[in-house]
Amino acid sequence: MIGKLRYALMFLVCLTGCTQQVMPWERGFLAKPQMQLDTDPERSKIMKHTFSSKEAATGGYGVGGGGCGCN
């Protein structure tokens, strides 16, 4: 039992690494364009618009509506 508890404690101690707070002044690297999930928001907006028109679906991006894609 104590052995299992020891492993559980070791596992939980590893999780404390997740509690590290990124301070406001430490976000320089996170703010770089290559760190963004979407590197080209303009292009991706157009692609989504085209996709929704061609497929008659919104593509599951959480945006309502479909439409003809003509506007």
Added chain:
Amino acid sequence: MQAKQFKLFVLFVLSFYSAISSALEVGASLPNCHLKKMADGSELNLQATGKVLYVDFWASWCGPCAQSLPFLEAVNEEFKNKNFEVIAVNLDEVREDADAFLKQHPVKLTTAVNADGQCPEVFGVQAMPSSYIIDRKGKVRHIQLGFNLSEKAELKQKIEKILAE
């Protein structure tokens, strides 16, 4: 035995949270901070200036900082003869980023870096940019978190009021 181990573990985990810094408050004394001027690398002592200081923490990646620096430049030019100085402390992780930014947005005001990285923690910077107006007695009189162009007039009024004391 297990209860004791558990208590020890809880204390151990909580010790990680104790490292989180507390923010400076209005009325507090100006903390000691190790700064060097970006222009020539000379030491910059905030304690011994005898001026009203506007200490601004900025970084090249911070959008509102690019808006605040021209305002601070203008304020510095306007009030520098009244014992007022803006000190713009750069917090970039890479010095070259700051230099490139200043090439694009040149300013005449005093820019500084904090080589040991303790300064923002000592001040308890909570947002970028964060600014602290320090009066002649070395007391924090106003803390500005973030920057909005609509707050320019209000900030200028606060500076004028402290300068008039």
